[in-house]
Amino acid sequence: MLSKLFKNIGPATLIAAAFVGPGTVTICTLAGANFGYSLLWAMLLSIFATIILQEMAARLGLISGKGLPEILRGAISNKIIRITLIILVLAAIAVGNTAYEAGNLSGGVLGLQIIFGEQWYFPLLLGLIAFGLLFFGNYKVLEKVLISLVVIMGVSFIATAVAIGPDITEIFKGLFTPEINSNNILTIVGLIGTTVVPYNLFLHASLVSEKWNNRSDLSAVRKDTIISVVLGGLVSMSIIIAATALQGQQVSNGAALATALEPIYGSWATYVFSIGILAAGITSAITAPLAAAYVVKGCLGWKGNMKSWSFRAVWMFILIVGIVFSSIGLKPLDIITFAQIANGLLLPIIAILLLWLVNQKLLGSFSNNLWQNIMAFIVILIAVGLGAKTLFKVFGVL
Known part of the structure; x- marks a missing residue:
């Protein structure tokens, strides 16, 4: 029975691996240290939104046997709209992931540095x-x-959260009592934005189309999606909970949290949390180039699989640039700013396109039902709000 369970998991676990990266560790750390348990509801909302969108993307990949870019290219007949969307997707995913790859590697390096000390070759390693x-x-x-x-x-972060002896009553209060004000609004946007990731929608559809090819596998796809996203969300929540022990202290990132835990809970807490940061950096450093390669392949209509040199060339480029930026300590602010703008626009657009696609004849009887459409519409409203807040933040309006 256990072997059957593991046989039917995989693609969505990669999605969880992708969204629980160094950026997630940082924003969750700041959320817990600055606002305690009060923003756990935002992570719960993020888990709900991620499941809705990822299930639709996975269902499209299973039924069509194609990745999301290929489906979009075939479904949109207007040449101008199709080309515009392809350019937007390529810019947001390919260029954006190049910028974020440096952050992924740097996050993993922080975990190594806490354990072994600072070494110049860690980014290269x-x-x-x-x-x-x-x-x-x-x-x-x-x-x-x-x-x-x-x-x-997961074990590293959850063990650390349990070790601080969290207040269960306050946890439930934080989960089910939304609290929004001018002080925490950008952190809320960050928590949602680091979980509901546009490139994961593309990655999920492509991975599902490769692993499963029978419509009867839809139940397994859904179980994989729900279980993996929920577990990923629990990991993020555990970071928030662990960081509540540091309220009132100046904490800037996950590495600072790991170091700050030592005088309170001993050196083991520092090492366990650092291992979690290292794992988060490695998983995201793998999935970000992989997702970009799938997107470029689908948008440009390339043939072949993961072993094709055109596919490899994309992830190699992103990985190499990430290594260089991480090694020299360069923060590609201009590129990241562009990626924020593009992703802020891309998420609501892709969410709307997903809703449109899963209601087309393409899926037949596997199209959205009324309940799924209502849930998806709610998520789209969230995505539009997130996109607007992201743009306002980039341009300094908020």
């Missing part, structure tokens, strides 16, 4: 690990490695 897995591994290898890393990451 992590980059080579990611390169080896992407180049020599196939989907099944990547799946097993990332699932293992997610387990390590």
Whole structure:
């Protein structure tokens, strides 16, 4: 029975591995340290929105046997609209992931530095690990490695959260009592934005179309999606809970949280949390280039699989640039700003396109029902609000 369970999980676990990265560790740390348990509801909302969108993307991948870019190219007949969307997707995902890859590697390096001290070659070491897995591994290898890393990451963060002796009553209050004000609004946007990730929608559809090819597998796809996203959300919540122990202290990122835990809970807490940061960095360093390669392949209509050199060229470029930026300590602010703008626009657009696609004849009897459409519409409203807040933040309006 256990072997059957593990046989039917995989693609969505990679999605969880992708959204629980160094950025998530940082924003969750800041949420807990600055606002205690009061923003757990925002993470609960993020989990709900992610499940709704990822299920639709996965269902499209299973029924059509294609990735999301291929489906979009075939479904939109207007050439101008199709080209505009392809350019937007390529800009937001490919260019954006190039910028974020440096952050993923830097996040993993922080975990290593806490344990072993600062070494100049850590970015190169992590980059080579990611390169080896992407180049020599196939989907099944990547799946097993990332699932293992997610387990390590989950155990590390959850163990740390349990160790602080959290207030269960306050946790439930934070989960089910929304609190929004001018002080926490940008942190709320950050929590949702770091969980509901546009490139994960593309990655999920492509991975599902590769792993499953029978419509009868839809139940397994849904179970995989729900279980994996919920577990990923629990990991994020555990970081928020762990960081509540540091309220009133100046904490800037997950590495600072790991260091600050030592005088309170001992050196073991520092090492356990640092291992979690390292695992988060590695998983995101693998999935970000992989997602970008799938997007470019689908948008440009390339043939072939993960072993094709055109596919490899995309993730190699993103990984190498990430290694360089991480090694020299360069923060590609201009590129990241552009990526924020593009992603702020892309998320609501993709959410709307997803809703449109899952109501087309393409899916037949597997189209959305009324309840699914209502839930998706609610998520779209959230996505539009998130996109607007992201743009306002970039342009300094808020």
